[in-house]
């Protein structure tokens with residue numbers, strides 16, 4: 001029997017840098033569980049859970065959800081899929097969250113998408129999202145087959161409330177002050193891998209090649 005090491009990865013990058021888009025490609029090829037903190041929060045808002053109702057205004061204003069709530073939510077999810085590999089998207093976003101994760105799991109690799117803020121602002125105004133699955137579209141880059149509807153389910157797409165230009169500016173500010181220090185945290189642990197560019201399709205082959213190397217190496221040492 002071939003033992004395969006469980007891969008535990010994080011994808012980081014500013015709001016709109018392409019984390020969701022790239023995650024979709026990674027999970028298709030490498031079969032990891034995709035855990036997106038934003039998708040989980042938006043599902044709670046849609047279902048009008050107690051958490052969703054409490055956090056909606058915070059998210060709509062482009063502020064971060066409190067660390068304790070976020071860490072508990074994600075770590076609970078991770079416990080449920082403990083024995084298989086995962087890709088975390090949108091978590092951790094502060095040093096406190098990174099430390100909470102570290103107490104329970106060792107992260108093998110952190111993929112950092114480094115995309116200029118000007119590119120991001122243009123992208124987010126034309127993003128359309130399928131809330132139940134988290135699938136994202138863009139009227140220029142990857143339009144849905146039928147405008148306004150999800151390719152797989154045919155359900156309606158929506159524009160996120162936090163994609164308004166003033167909220168995007170606040171989210172980018174919070175990224176600089178609260179999330180960029182997390183990059184340094186992982187750099188010092190030697191697990192950070194940065195991919196720079198303005199187009200996902202140009203960055204993607206480098207990420208894919210990197211992950212193939214990483215996966216085959218981890219299978220050899222398993």
Ligand code: G5P
Pocket residue numbers: 013014015016017018019020021022037038039041058059060062063064065066070089090091092093094097123124126127128136137138140141142162171198199200201
């Ligand atoms: P989220 O949901 O984690 P963000 O702000 O980190 O939100 P976001 O906005 O989901 O990140 P993304 O996933 O990095 O962006 O990017 P994406 O959706 O794949 O791509 C953006 C758009 O660009 C899409 O339309 C896509 O089609 C298009 N695109 C991709 N590549 C290209 C390209 O090459 N060219 C072009 N033209 N377009 C392209 O978090 C939301 C909120 O939840 C709370 C916070 O309030 C946060 O603001 N939250 C947390 N709070 C505390 N702690 C945490 N850990 C939290 N996690 C979430």
Ligand code: MG
Pocket residue numbers: 019020036038
């Ligand atoms: Mg996303």
